[in-house]
Amino acid sequence: MSSYRKSTGTSAGSDSDELLRRGPWTLEEDTLLIHCISRHGEGRWNLLAERSGLKRTGKSCRLRWLNYLKPDVKRGNISPQEQMLILELHSMLGNRWSKIAQHLPGRTDNEIKNYWRTRVQKQARHLKIDANSTAFQHIIRYFWIPRLLQKINETSSLSSSSSALHDSQNSTVDLNPQPYYSTSSSPPPAPPPLKLAGYQGSGSEHSTISCMSSSEFSGCQTSPFQNQNSTFQKDFCLETMANQGDFNNPVSDFRLEAENNNWVEYDFPADSMWNIDELWQFKT
């Protein structure tokens, strides 16, 4: 644990010899902060830092509270539903992490940002393309999201078959998605194989990667999200689906693009979250 002299950007006292702590928070510090917030509430972070007796900046206290200590902060694996939301929202909003986080209850902008950088951008690096490029957007749209949808659908089917009381219409739980396919409870048909022959590691194990066709996408009629309180979640998928420029673009065009860019030889990494075999489950 290190400390540093308060030197910039702060109010009176910056000339004092007071040392501020930095680095990981201790249990004692967390307890102090929680106690102080329970007494005085959130906000006025500099004042709060002073009152608490913590040798931390107000900013540091705010960050610790919002990203870690706040009771509704959700931790742990990001579900396929959440992954899909992040992908969709990022395609619409770009790197506006806080805006994206607003639509994922319990997730912080920091967590989403980390997720994007460590998981999503990694895939872009493997593909040797810019994560912000149109090409990568297409990969997300035509490969990852359809696969995530299918995964969600399968999960949802499993859970519904194990629960006779399952009623998607009445669900009010946030981020409890239902399939895009409102007219059918069955999973979408297996996407047509696309000539994207990924292979892992030594090349001993090959997999063919498929994607949902644009016509399948056009069949989407309802939001996959059951959070009836969120206008955005109800509408954004519809808006996305209605995006002429994206969804009327024939997959064959993308296939051509993929071939032209040599993505057909993409060596997919064996990653737990983004393991293509695990996620897309199409093996030859």
Add this chain to the structure above:
DNA sequence: AAGATCGTCAACCGCCATTAA
């Protein structure tokens, strides 16, 4: 077994917008 490399994530930094004096 040990060092190197990689992946994850908490925390910090700097900038900008807003608010209060």
Add this chain to the structure above:
DNA sequence: ATTAATGGCGGTTGACGATCT
């Protein structure tokens, strides 16, 4: 109207555990 304080955001760093060589 101006200025300083504050809060919020996105980019980046660094510690640390896991995995690889």
